[in-house]
Amino acid sequence: MPSFTLGIMALYLNGNKIEELPFFRRVLQEADRMNIDAYLFTPEDVDDGKRRIYAHVYEEGRGWRRRWVPFPDVVFDRCRYQKTPRFRKLREFRAKYGDLIYMNRPLANKSAIHQLLHKDKDIRPNLPDTVMYKGTTALADFVRKYGIAFVKPINGTGGRGVVRIESAGKGTYSVRGRDKQRRILPTRRLSLEGVGRLLGRLGLTESCLMQQGIELTLPNGRVHDYRLLVQKTGEGRWDVTGCAGRIGAARSVTSNLHGGGKAISVDRLLKHTFPSGSKAEAVKAEMYALGLRVVERLESHFRDMCELALDLAVDRQGRVWLLEINPKPAREVFRRIGEHEVYRRAIVRPVEYAKWLYKQEK
Structure with a gap:
């Protein structure tokens, strides 16, 4: 008989796709070896009325299957931040079911x-010195002080929306980075006003940080x-x-x-x-x-x-x-x-x- 139940909580992306399935499979396999009943679920799989979950389970030789399971004793939260209603569902789940044992909590920005x-x-x-981005004048001072500055979203992950800015002389700046879809941006030489316009087009003017650049x-x-x-x-x-x-x-x-x-x-x-x-x-x-x-x-x-x-x-x-x-x-x-x-x-x-x-x- 299993010693307890472990629920790995994730979020659906792009319809009903779940990232990291190979990793989750390995976790469930290791849990099974330790006589722990484990499954994967999202907040959207929860039946509040009957306090049950339509979980994803992994069966050797058969692959991923769905079945109804009781609530877990322990929750391993693997939900990464996303600016969608699904992330709000995560917060609602944690607030409503605070009686569960959570291995980890969401961190601040x-x-x-x-x-x-x-x-x-x-x-x-x-x-590294890190401050909120408040416009190109402050950015110019930051670059002057450190030589290199990075502008990045306050909640970004995976290198999305990271821009490197360095002085190129004569009032211009060398700018390169990645957009929020992780596409590489070619190096450009821009005026300070041009840098501001580029950051605006990339959606990097609000809720963004300036970080001291370290030469890497x-x-x-x-x-x-x-x-x-x-x-x-x-x-x-x-x-x-x-x-x-x-x-x-x-x-x-x-x-x-x-x-x-x-x-x-x-x-x-x-x-x-x-x-x-x-x-x-x-x-x-x-x-x-x-x-x-x-x-x-x-x-x-x-x-x-x-x-x-x-x-x-x-x-x-x-x-x-x-x-x-x-x-x-x-x-x-x-x-x-x-x-x-x-x-x-x-x-x-x-x-x-x-x-x-x-x-x-x-």
Whole structure:
């Protein structure tokens, strides 16, 4: 008999499509091996009157099937932000069924998270200056101060709508990036007014951030960063599951895999910048330490959390910078670099933590 029921909550996209089905299948398979009854559902699958769910279940040899199931004991929320009525349904579900055990809570937007972390003196030195975008005059001052500025949506994900702006001399600016459909924007040389018009056409004038640019270009002209995954273990404590490097596609200002980026081992990528093994190891240790400091600080404020991914940059002096927080991280990067045990651990740990959490709550 199953020990408890785990419900993985997602959102439908583009009709009734669900993203990450291969990942969800792996989670359900691992749960089954641990004698845990698990299924996938969305807030739209809920029958409020009978308190039941028309869930997606995975059956070996038969694939995905639908069946009615009771409400879960524990909910693993994998719903990524989207500006649709479906996201409102998620909020309504969590408000109505607050009696369920949730492994994680929605985080605040990027600006609020930055302000929260900025209050911590041990994290502050690792944060690029980040402020709300308030027009081209402030943007020009920002570029003058830091050399490079990024403008990005306050709730954006996956590298969508990220624009890099750099002074090109004589009152002009070199601008490139990605639109909100993740399409690469060719490099343009524009006046300040032209930059403003471009940001307007891209929908990047309201609810957007300006972030201090960190130089991340490799000798081949491509940008790079690091994805650090921190998760709760089956004992309820934080641990770094793994870290991987990412190299962006040609002409891209972001390194996201969904945008054509390439995965590479963290050690191999660090050695591009720091041939000395001791320096690379010291930088890697600082990345791991920063990851643990950040998740502990966020958990003290937001409470229920089970995993976070940190997008980190390392400048040529070896300083580690926190670029973004991802509360609903993918783990595909580890499979792509051949770290199959890390990949499996990244899938298993949420299930192990769910089991631990259920025992604590009950």
